[in-house]
Amino acid sequence: xxxxxxxxxxxxxxxxxxxxxxxxxxxxxxxxxxxxxxxxxxxxxxxxxxxxxxxxxxxxxxxxxxxxxxxxxxxxxxxxxxxxxxxxxxxxxxxxxxxxxxxxxxxxxxxxxxxxxxxxxxxxxxxxxxxxxxxxxxxxxxxxxxxxxxxxxxxxxxxxxxxxxxxxxxxxxxxxxxxxxxxxxxxxxxxxxxxxxxxxxxxxxxxxxxxxxxxxxxxxxxxxxxxxxxxxxxxxxxxxxxxxxxxxxxxxxxxxxxxxxxxxxxxxxxxxxxxxxxxxxxxxxxxxxxxxxxxxxxxxxxxxxxxxxxxxxxxxxxxxxxxxxxxxxxxxxxxxxxxxxxxxxxxx
Amino acid sequence: xxxxxxxxxxxxxxxxxxxxxxxxxxxxxxxxxxxxxxxxxxxxxxxxxxxxxxxxxxxxxxxxxxxxxxxxxxxxxxxxxxxxxxxxxxxxxxxxxxxxxxxxxxxxxxxxxxxxxxxxxxxxxxxxxxxxxxxxxxxxxxxxxxxxxxxxxxxxxxxxxxxxxxxxxxxxxxxxxxxxxxxxxxxxxxxxxxxxxxxxxxxxxxxxxxxxxxxxxxxxxxxxxxxxxxxxxxxxxxxxxxxxxxxxxxxxxxxxxxxxxxxxxxxxxxxxxxxxxxxxxxxxxxxxxxxxxxxxxxxxxxxxxxxxxxxxxxxxxxxxxxxxxxxxxxxxxxxxxxxxxxxxxxxx
Numbered sequence: 056x057x058x059x060x061x062x063x064x065x066x067x068x069x070x071x072x073x074x075x076x077x078x079x080x081x082x083x084x085x086x087x088x089x090x091x092x093x094x095x096x097x098x099x100x101x102x103x104x105x106x107x108x109x110x111x112x113x114x115x116x117x118x119x120x121x122x123x124x125x126x127x128x129x130x131x132x133x134x135x136x137x138x139x140x141x142x143x144x145x146x147x148x149x150x151x152x153x154x155x156x157x158x159x160x161x162x163x164x165x166x167x168x169x170x171x172x173x174x175x176x177x178x179x180x181x182x183x184x185x186x187x188x189x190x191x192x193x194x195x196x197x198x199x200x201x202x203x204x205x206x207x208x209x210x211x212x213x214x215x216x217x218x219x220x221x222x223x224x225x226x227x228x229x230x231x232x233x234x235x236x237x238x239x240x241x242x243x244x245x246x247x248x249x250x251x252x253x254x255x256x257x258x259x260x261x262x263x264x265x266x267x268x269x270x271x272x273x274x275x276x277x278x279x280x281x282x283x284x285x286x287x288x289x290x291x292x293x294x295x296x297x298x299x300x301x302x303x304x305x306x307x308x309x310x311x312x313x314x315x316x317x318x319x320x321x322x323x324x325x326x327x328x329x330x331x332x333x334x335x336x337x338x339x340x341x342x343x344x345x346x347x348x349x350x351x352x353x354x355x356x357x358x359x360x361x362x363x364x365x366x367x368x369x370x371x372x373x374x375x376x377x378x379x380x381x382x383x384x385x386x387x388x389x390x391x392x393x394x395x396x397x398x399x400x401x402x403x
Numbered sequence: 404x405x406x407x408x409x410x411x412x413x414x415x416x417x418x419x420x421x422x423x424x425x426x427x428x429x430x431x432x433x434x435x436x437x438x439x440x441x442x443x444x445x446x447x448x449x450x451x452x453x454x455x456x457x458x459x460x461x462x463x464x465x466x467x468x469x470x471x472x473x474x475x476x477x478x479x480x481x482x483x484x485x486x487x488x489x490x491x492x493x494x495x496x497x498x499x500x501x502x503x504x505x506x507x508x509x510x511x512x513x514x515x516x517x518x519x520x521x522x523x524x525x526x527x528x529x530x531x532x533x534x535x536x537x538x539x540x541x542x543x544x545x546x547x548x549x550x551x552x553x554x555x556x557x558x559x560x561x562x563x564x565x566x567x568x569x570x571x572x573x574x575x576x577x578x579x580x581x582x583x584x585x586x587x588x589x590x591x592x593x594x595x596x597x598x599x600x601x602x603x604x605x606x607x608x609x610x611x612x613x614x615x616x617x618x619x620x621x622x623x624x625x626x627x628x629x630x631x632x633x634x635x636x637x638x639x640x641x642x643x644x645x646x647x648x649x650x651x652x653x654x655x656x657x658x659x660x661x662x663x664x665x666x667x668x669x670x671x672x673x674x675x676x677x678x679x680x681x682x683x684x685x686x687x688x689x690x691x692x693x694x695x696x697x698x699x700x701x702x703x704x705x706x707x708x709x710x711x712x713x714x715x716x717x718x719x720x721x722x723x724x725x726x727x728x729x730x731x732x733x734x735x736x737x738x739x740x741x742x743x744x745x746x747x748x749x750x751x
Binding site: 336 | 505679684
């Protein structure tokens with residue numbers, strides 16, 4: 056089969072690799088129909104994270120089950136499924152607590168399973184899915200029009216939802232979203248779906264601002280750093296917001312998140328922290344907490360599939376570039392050069 | 404009147420100072436019946452926090468209202484009241500969100516009010532209470548037997564309750580309490596009152612362990628650091644606890660808190676952070692959050708008064724030394740030398 060392999064920073068290739076085979080009775084083989092490129096893939100692509108050897112790549116995909124192991128009970132050949140960006144058994148204590156992203160036996164696509172076997176990346180024609188019952192969720196009847204939105208549920212939409220859930224967004228809240236990437240935009244969708252009364256988005260990009268407004272943003276703050284923080288405080292009569300969705304992960308974005316939170320608010324964070332030092336003294340004196348982390352997408356899938364299939368949310372709009380899998384290198388380049396918010400790959 | 408003044412590390416004196424007078428129409432004058440010494444007072448007493456000039460001292464007291472300003476509506480002379488360790492207007496946005504400890508116009512006893520006027524400390528015969536309506540809560544009919552427990556509501560019991568509330572302790576949870584001081588012990592009471600199924604207390608002090616068990620602790624871990632963390636993980640089948648109450652505030656206690664939390668748990672923290680660096684990478688990968696800070700005791704007072712007066716909780720047991728106000732120096736020394744968990748001062 057054809058699959059994406061990252062060889063070195065900037066060097067992403069579609070290559071011929073062996074077709075996956077069932078390795079355990081809990082496995083499934085999924086024929087990928089659509090995949091996409093994640094902002095977090097760019098850390099490797101840009102050389103910010105180390106590439107020790109060529110890596111099978113991609114962790115967001117949807118597709119059709121081709122084959123299942125003898126012990127698989129919840130999916131069967133022909134099912135149209137969504138794979139979260141982490142696989143999980145859905146039975147260990149962490150999973151039972153709703154944190155499948157911290158599963159005792161789980162892992163991420165393109166690395167290894169709990170038994171040390173290689174696992175395929177998601178940007179390829181087929182994927183061996185370990186722990187199929189605990190990982191895959193059937194997405195209903197296949198509907199091509201819904202595919203982009205369902206594809207976002209594998210990561211960015213589930214991650215934005217986790218930010219809003221962790222920040223405890225509730226009816227009528229004034230919410231700020233720090234970050235206007237695909238996850239931040241999905242955070243806007245999530246805040247709106249949870250009934251936020253006002254959604255302030257920090258963005259200086261015209262395309263993204265437009266989409267944020269379409270998704271429910273009520274206020275846009277283009278300034279960053281202290282100037283941006285003052286602007287948000289001004290918008291909230293000096294009080295700060297009820298909930299902050301931190302969707303970037305840098306030291307500056309985190310500082311901004313705490314600076315604009317009202318006393319007692321929670322910063323829901325999903326941007327992988329890079330150079331973040333939490334301001335513990337400020338947090339203590341203001342009672343602003345922080346919650347979040349690697350999103351347990353598996354937990355949210357049933358609810359989010361229902362929101363997509365009923366037409367209540369349409370996160371697929373974050374894809375502003377669609378390419379065939381053969382052009383995966385361009386899909387990366389376009390995101391790296393900020394020509395695209397998020398690239399969708401047509402696989403099969 | 405007589406009031407406590409801290410002059411220098413180890414030098415605490417009862418002195419003759421001017422009787423307080425109403426300064427604004429929102430003030431009340433309270434005749435203190437009982438006060439106590441806080442673990443946090445010891446930072447100054449031990450020279451860990453700076454003393455720039457002699458400081459009126461103490462921030463925990465109960466007493467009887469003597470006089471009120473013209474605009475005071477909720478308390479009247481003769482009322483038996485509890486004063487939280489911070490005063491607050493109870494009307495600003497922070498207060499309305501339930502975080503009276505971050506009140507826009509509030510402050511702490513012994514310092515200044517929002518207008519810059521000196522405020523009395525709590526370890527004295529009388530206290531001018533700014534913003535009386537927003538600060539004081541009537542504790543029902545005066546009952547001498549309940550006074551010690553009601554006195555704890557001014558700080559330690561409300562603070563332990565805040566740890567448990569921030570950590571989201573709920574029915575059936577397995578909870579760990581890091582710290583066996585008065586606040587940690589009140590954390591045990593709080594976890595038990597919130598229906599925790601199991602309460603693990605980290606303590607190596609026989610007296611405190613005994614009291615912790617009386618308050619509802621089911622397991623005691625004497626070891627500290629990595630050894631203590633392993634012991635807690637062993638007690639929880641390697642999973643970690645559902646909620647952690649961090650009641651110390653040091654780097655080691657915070658590291659322990661995160662090390663023993665299960666994926667998705669929350670560390671509720673109320674120990675003023677000293678040398679704490681939050682482990683953001685570990686927090687992100689395990690989805691363990693943190694919430695808490697300076698306890699909004701004012702919010703909790705009505706519920707906690709009801710728990711005390713109905714006999715459901717008896718936090719007054721944390722006082723293992725009772726002295727007249729004239730012996731305030733010994734009250735400090737006994738706590739400093741760990742001869743007492745918490746000292747109660749009989750004032751009037």
